[in-house]
Amino acid sequence: xxxxxVDIVIVATTNNMLAPITLAAVQxxxxxxxxxxxxxxxxxxxxxxxxxxxxxxxxxxGFNHRYHPALLKARELFEAGALGEMMFVRGRYGHGGRIGxxxxxxxxxxLSGGGELIDQGVHLIDxxxxxxxxxxxxxxxxxxxxxxxxxxxxxxMLLRTPREQVxxxxxxxxxxKNLFSLEIYGRDAKLHVEGLxxxxxxxxxxxxxxxxxxxxPETTIWEYPMGDHSWELxxxxxxxxxxxxxxxxxxxxxxxxxxxIVEKIYGExxxxxxx
Numbered sequence: 597x598x599x600x601x602v603d604i605v606i607v608a609t610t611n612n613m614l615a616p617i618t619l620a621a622v623q624x625x626x627x628x629x630x631x632x633x634x635x636x637x638x639x640x641x642x643x644x645x646x647x648x649x650x651x652x653x654x655x656x657x658g659f660n661h662r663y664h665p666a667l668l669k670a671r672e673l674f675e676a677g678a679l680g681e682m683m684f685v686r687g688r689y690g691h692g693g694r695i696g697x698x699x700x701x702x703x704x705x706x707l708s709g710g711g712e713l714i715d716q717g718v719h720l721i722d723x724x725x726x727x728x729x730x731x732x733x734x735x736x737x738x739x740x741x742x743x744x745x746x747x748x749x750x751x752x753m754l755l756r757t758p759r760e761q762v763x764x765x766x767x768x769x770x771x772x773k774n775l776f777s778l779e780i781y782g783r784d785a786k787l788h789v790e791g792l793x794x795x796x797x798x799x800x801x802x803x804x805x806x807x808x809x810x811x812x813p814e815t816t817i818w819e820y821p822m823g824d825h826s827w828e829l830x831x832x833x834x835x836x837x838x839x840x841x842x843x844x845x846x847x848x849x850x851x852x853x854x855x856x857i858v859e860k861i862y863g864e865x866x867x868x869x870x871x
Contacts, residue, residue, distance in 0.1 A: 599799055602626060604838070610659075610707040611714070615640040622653040627838055629657040629831065633718045634851035636709025637870050639853045648848065656834045656844035657851040658677030659722045663826035663833075666789045666801040667723065669818055670780060673803060674727055679782025685727055685763040686779040687720045690771025691795075693743065697769065702793045703745035707853060710828050713738045716767040716857050720778070721854040722761035722846070727780050730853070731755040733764070737862035742770045747869075753861060785813070 599772050605621040607614055607630040621628045622644065627739045632832035634657045648655050661667060673679065701707045702715060725731070733756040733854035753765040780787040786804040791797035799820040804813040830846075837844045862869060 597671045609703050611636050611709045612707050615644055622648045622651050627653050628655045629834055634715055636661045636857040638852045641848050645848050655848050658845050659846040660826040660830045661719050663818040663829040666799045669801050670787045680784030682761055683781045685724045687765045688777045689720050690768035691774045692772045693769045698743040698745040710869050711748050712767050712769050713751030717751045718821050718854040720765045721857055727760045728757050732758045734857045734860050738865040
């Protein structure tokens with residue numbers, strides 16, 4: 597990492613090494629794209645945040661789901677005020693694992709920092725924060741129902757903002773048919789993102805606009821059958837962040853906020869992965 601010709605380091609490792617390598621990279625004067633969740637615990641990121649600020653380096657966290665086309669379109673409609681005042685978000689994200697999944701690194705808390713809640717859960721938390729903002733209260737339950745492993749295979753979250761807006765989220769690796777569903781409710785309309793391509797099904801966005809007479813809504817649907825270019829778009833935006841010396845949209849503060857929620861729910865559920 598001391599090579600002068602290296603400007604950007606991409607960190608994509610087991611979760612336990614994400615923060616240490618990112619810290620070493622920014623201390624060596626490099627910008628960093630680090631995969632989510634960026635650490636095994638929220639407090640691990642404090643030193644990284646401080647070091648990045650001191651070095652004047654940018655760190656982007658790999659919340660690539662923000663860059664799926666249906667979610668980009670959903671964000672565009674949201675920012676245009678098409679939903680009206682926000683009410684709540686309901687999200688489900690799950691896969692079914694595979695033979696031997698309980699023997700892989702994600703099932704080892706020393707490497708992963710947790711199970712499904714820290715794996716796919718941080719994606720849903722991040723997306724919910726994009727539409728509702730900061731959560732002041734978080735509760736939930738994580739449990740191991742099926743896989744013979746010491747980490748959770750299902751996580752349930754109920755998150756609340758100071759304005760009583762709510763995100764109800766469920767992540768699972770006992771979802772026998774892979775699923776992604778994010779419903780975003782405003783007083784005037786609803787957005788529903790389904791699928792992520794591949795085994796999750798064709799990615800689509802439905803916009804349901806409430807009419808003055810109520811009843812069946814006015815419906816517009818966009819489908820995105822192309823391949824997944826979210827990582828490409830994410831990296832292109834990071835290059836622009838660096839050129840403009842602009843704080844990345846998905847940054848260490850976002851990762852820390854998501855991890856703080858994950859840790860609270862693990863604590864409530866009796867999982868102590870950092871003991």
